[in-house]
Amino acid sequence: MKRRTLVGGIAAAAAAAAHSTPAAAAPVPSGRRIGMSDVTRLHERFADIIASDHAHGGQLGIEQRAAALADEALTLQRAGQATQRVRASLYSCAASFRSSAMWAAIDGRRYVDAQAHMREAQALAEMSGDQAIKFRIWSHAGTMYRHMGRPADALAANDVARSLSISRRDPMFASLGMARQAAIHGAAHEPTAARRAFERAHESMERADKADYRPVWMTAFYDQAEMDSLALSAYLALGNYPTAEFHAHRCLAGLRPHMARSRAITTTRLAHAQLAQGDAEAATATAMTVPASAATQHARVSGMLQEFGAALRATAPGSSTVQTWNEHTAAWRTRA
Template identity: 65%
Template sequence: MAVNAVLKQRMLDLGLTQEELARQMNAALLRITGSPGDVSDRTVRNLLSGATRRPIARTRRALEAVFGCPLRELGFDLPGTTASPEDPVERRQFIAAGPALVLVSAAPVAGAPRRVGASDVERLHRRFADVITKDHRHGGQLVIEHKAAALADEALSLQASGNASQRIRRQVYSSAAAFRSSAMWAAIDGRRFDDAVRHMHAAQQLAEMAGDPYIKFRIWSHAGTMYRHMGRPADAAAVNEVARKLGITRQDPMFASLGLARKGAIHGVAGDGTATRRAFEQAQDAMLRADPDDHRPVWMNAFYDQAELDSLALSAYLALGDFERAEAHGHRCLAALRPHMHRSKAIATARVARAQLEQGDVDPAVASAMSVPADAATRHPRVVGMLHAFGVRLKAVAPESTLAHTWDQYARETWRQPA
């Protein structure tokens, strides 16, 4: 029984332990089949020791996906023409996987593998920046979610299309994780929480494979927001703490600030006013300590600034019923928002309208609500929900007022109609 020296060297090249290889193979099987893998440390030991010379189809596909090369280049014997007892089952599983299997495993089997390099990574970065731009303009749309998920699959197919250095492979995995986290965010923003959870699990696995703390922060921080919107503040606080404990929050106060601001928003949903105020004070202090010239990921630079901090405070104080403080943060947010933040402007405006209404300022509240752009008011699920709740509350506060009738007419003619 000869040790598989080729596989051992491949693992050393990628810095993989037996446990890490098993985890990556299981992640690959989840992507390929849609079901979790069952590869264990013992499976990997058998592959390394030579006890397993001809892996079954399921194991073979996972190995090819992780290493991005055919089985013959990993020191194994090619499967014979006689199928093992498990082959028919495996064949049905992989045929059922359809296009996903093609993306992951077809490229390395045919022809000489290409070299995956920095230009490929740069192209992925440009496409990610485009996803971010579309998200800030439209937000929550199913087409954005599907596009981001498709780009994640494209990045993974790139892994299987040729040879690459360990550094490039990690960057490609990082890009795939980034695309999945954008799909996750679009689903959160669109109130498609089951889909968001599915994207979250895939993104977390890819981020682990990439070893990228920045994208890990984004995913766990998004998870905190997801559970907050689902009305589960305890879960939101727990996953937000995972993000806040990553080393980058100690290295860069801007990440610390975002983690604290989202912590404050979670405390608001939980009804803890003291903790909310403390978190936002700390978030503001951290932001003031941050170096504006530090190099940060494009997704961080694109959205987190003073306006976003005030937007989170607006949300928190609105949840607490501190409507005066909420409105003050809302006006600060709107004054500081960058021009490309269309979705954020619509959300903040709808929240300001609600804060004004709850203070009895019906006239400015209706004016604010009517200023929400029609495309967001009709197409963005969060904004649609906020404006519907505003209308219901307006009827309760001023049921027979002229302004209530004005709003009803406006709603019928404008934001309830397809934009």
């Protein structure tokens, strides 16, 4: 019932998405022929959005830029002449941009905005017929509900992603779906289910053909380091701090250079895992390596560091370690 509730209503929303008026899209000469070259240009701009997300993450500017590009794709759809293939590709581009706006809002903890982007992205994806972008949107929905503390909804949304045919065709999509399922089980305090899901995610990744074509949003982030990041999140939630720390170190060792946002999140979670094991000094040293830009401008990182500071003061009240941390965060606020 939960999954049917989440899926229901998309068809009705599709008409609204197709006929809504974009606020700031550039005008297109009426009757201009739209071709795959226009789609290619949109794909290049989508790659730029993905790069910005991995460098900064969660920023309102990324969300707004992605939403504006979704509107631009829909403007081309309405104003130009195009083949059915091109029209489907334009809907796919619009859904891709809207899903990036959704993700930026999730990452910035702007959940009301994220849900609005989600509904439009789902409608556009249905009209595009693009299985990969449908997977991305529903998988993001699962992550959103996990961050909102709604594991039942998170599982239902992630199940939609995992039920798509692309998850059966491509083991890499199956792996991502299972890894995110495992993180949800962690948030729901289900250790056995989390462990089994991670085992299945790893097995699927091992079976995946690395040479297969996959969309840029997938190839830019999903690998063993990302699986370790999800395991870190799960085992932190489960209170298994040594295992969480193990995955944190392995994630940091494997992260690609462009993953600045992920590195800041992982470092912050590592500090939490170390502090929970009683090593306040090492945990504080770890937390102090988080860049000031992430500490002050990324909502998730900022929130987790505030929680770290509160836990540190409760663990080692009045200590020199707490004083060092307070001085460090004061310098962050000055620079912000």
